Amino acid sequence: MLSTPNIIATSVACVSLALAFVLTRFCLATIRPKDYPPGPPTVLGLGNLSQIPLKQPFIQFSKWSKIYGDILGLKVGPSNLVILHNPQTVHQLFSKRAAHYSGRPYSYIPNEHVFCQHADKHILNLQNTPYLRKWRAAVAYLIGTSGLKQVVPMQEATAATLAKQLLNTTPSETLDYLKQWALATPLLAITGQRLEERGKDFSNRFFQAQKLWLELLEPGNAPPVDMVPMLRWIPERFASWKTDARYVRDYMFDEYASYLESAQKLSGKADVATPGQNKSTRFRCLMTKILENEVEDGRGKDGKLGFSPDQLAYLGGGLLDAAVDTTWASMMSLVLYLAAYPNVQEKAHEEVTRISPGQSPGGDNLSNLPYIGACIAEIFRLCPPAPNGLPRILDRDDIVDGYRIPKGTTVLANVWSIQRNPDDYDQPDEFIPGRYLNHPLGLKKGADDTDKRATYTFGAGRRLCPGEAFAQNSIVTAIAKLLWSFKIEPAEPLDLNIETGFHTGLVMGPEPFKVNFVLRDPKRREDVLRDYDVCQTALAGFGL
Numbered sequence: 001m002l003s004t005p006n007i008i009a010t011s012v013a014c015v016s017l018a019l020a021f022v023l024t025r026f027c028l029a030t031i032r033p034k035d036y037p038p039g040p041p042t043v044l045g046l047g048n049l050s051q052i053p054l055k056q057p058f059i060q061f062s063k064w065s066k067i068y069g070d071i072l073g074l075k076v077g078p079s080n081l082v083i084l085h086n087p088q089t090v091h092q093l094f095s096k097r098a099a100h101y102s103g104r105p106y107s108y109i110p111n112e113h114v115f116c117q118h119a120d121k122h123i124l125n126l127q128n129t130p131y132l133r134k135w136r137a138a139v140a141y142l143i144g145t146s147g148l149k150q151v152v153p154m155q156e157a158t159a160a161t162l163a164k165q166l167l168n169t170t171p172s173e174t175l176d177y178l179k180q181w182a183l184a185t186p187l188l189a190i191t192g193q194r195l196e197e198r199g200k201d202f203s204n205r206f207f208q209a210q211k212l213w214l215e216l217l218e219p220g221n222a223p224p225v226d227m228v229p230m231l232r233w234i235p236e237r238f239a240s241w242k243t244d245a246r247y248v249r250d251y252m253f254d255e256y257a258s259y260l261e262s263a264q265k266l267s268g269k270a271d272v273a274t275p276g277q278n279k280s281t282r283f284r285c286l287m288t289k290i291l292e293n294e295v296e297d298g299r300g301k302d303g304k305l306g307f308s309p310d311q312l313a314y315l316g317g318g319l320l321d322a323a324v325d326t327t328w329a330s331m332m333s334l335v336l337y338l339a340a341y342p343n344v345q346e347k348a349h350e351e352v353t354r355i356s357p358g359q360s361p362g363g364d365n366l367s368n369l370p371y372i373g374a375c376i377a378e379i380f381r382l383c384p385p386a387p388n389g390l391p392r393i394l395d396r397d398d399i400v401d402g403y404r405i406p407k408g409t410t411v412l413a414n415v416w417s418i419q420r421n422p423d424d425y426d427q428p429d430e431f432i433p434g435r436y437l438n439h440p441l442g443l444k445k446g447a448d449d450t451d452k453r454a455t456y457t458f459g460a461g462r463r464l465c466p467g468e469a470f471a472q473n474s475i476v477t478a479i480a481k482l483l484w485s486f487k488i489e490p491a492e493p494l495d496l497n498i499e500t501g502f503h504t505g506l507v508m509g510p511e512p513f514k515v516n517f518v519l520r521d522p523k524r525r526e527d528v529l530r531d532y533d534v535c536q537t538a539l540a541g542f543g544l
């Protein structure tokens, strides 16, 4: 029999041994694995964690890629992080090997404190499963190039509302109107709700939830609960991330349900009889269409596209959340650059007045604006709202260009760096929209275009953003109407420097700036108001 002191000594020794084992295992896991892609030397216990800047890490990744190569391997504590810096590898992994590179990494806070019982329904968290394919099939048809026609009047109406609001604004209010516009368009198209009817409280709650949500998702803001599980047990009064997560969860829970409710109401509505048209003009938002199973060639009628009410609520809510901040950031960058480059703005204005001399542009005219399209493409290249894209998780061991990438590695594409590569783009740091008129991918003469895309701002492969065409149309419509009526003038010196003039975070956009929207001609005030009325009448024709 052991005496009490011996039992205590043995227990202490066992616990110490167990702790030493866990610690050693942890430290060994922070060392670069064999044949892993090269990167800066690691520190025992931390890997490269202490060397990765929290602000705009993509700039440091880009610098490292010049030293260690296009496939950069880092250790974030015990986890593996691989960052791709060339389009061919992005294509090879995200498109050709999509079966293994299309899941999203697990993260404790979103899963256990935000999505909770709905973790298997939110697009941000969907893994590479048959449900992801069903989700994307329903959405791709409705907001892809072919399904977008019905949304055009909504995009025109929210753009006309923005122009009307900018008639009576101060430079400090401008960005707020752009923000409301970025929410109004997808809110109407996806959920059938009009922002005017939901009011300021809803809009405040929406943007507060987005802000907290993006902060929670941004590495370094919340404590590293994925790496140090003990931190999960800290009580809420010492862990503000728990309060923030609750705010976001409640927003999703309440508002996603309200989106479903309005979609259901629209589903029950009778057709609207519009004089001179024998076809139904009743408006059905994207969620209503899915509810009615009205998808390409009746594919939905056999039940394959059926979604449960909770699934549909999270489909619409997740889609809306993904649409707003990204579009707002792109629109702000575009306004910022047009104000800073008056020559480019003049050329874009001339293009709009050429195709629509007497009235604010709309309808088919909007698909005939190559220079404005080039300005937007150039903004996507220079100021991608997600400079590192969204992370993918590798679901098996893989060999890439001779390097071994272990299962469970998080893989990112450094979009910012890829789109500023001097081998591909002339004067890559300059705002030169004309490059997209000279070459469909904006590439310089002689650059290899194999497996390259015009932009990586919307990602690549199986998880490519399904809202690309929707965002593009919304921005063209709004900027064309604004440039037709207004001149955008700086109200203060503008900072275009990515390190000082742009905020960091999961969605990157310009720091607040001030510009004036000056009417090009006092007579245009009437035109703006008339355009607003025309667009409102068009909405009424859809029963809205």
Ligand code: HEM
Pocket: 123, 124, 136, 143, 186, 318, 319, 320, 322, 323, 324, 326, 327, 330, 384, 385, 386, 389, 390, 391, 457, 458, 459, 460, 461, 462, 463, 464, 465, 466, 467, 468, 470, 471
């Ligand atoms: C300029 C505006 C936008 C930008 C820059 C943008 C960018 C992105 C990026 C980088 C991704 C990740 C892609 C990947 O993993 O490869 C993404 C995903 C997504 N985007 Fe967008 N997006 C924009 C607008 C929109 C809009 C308007 C919608 C909806 C109407 C939308 C819906 C989504 C959805 C649902 C996903 C998740 C797809 C998935 O995980 O399978 N986005 N977006």
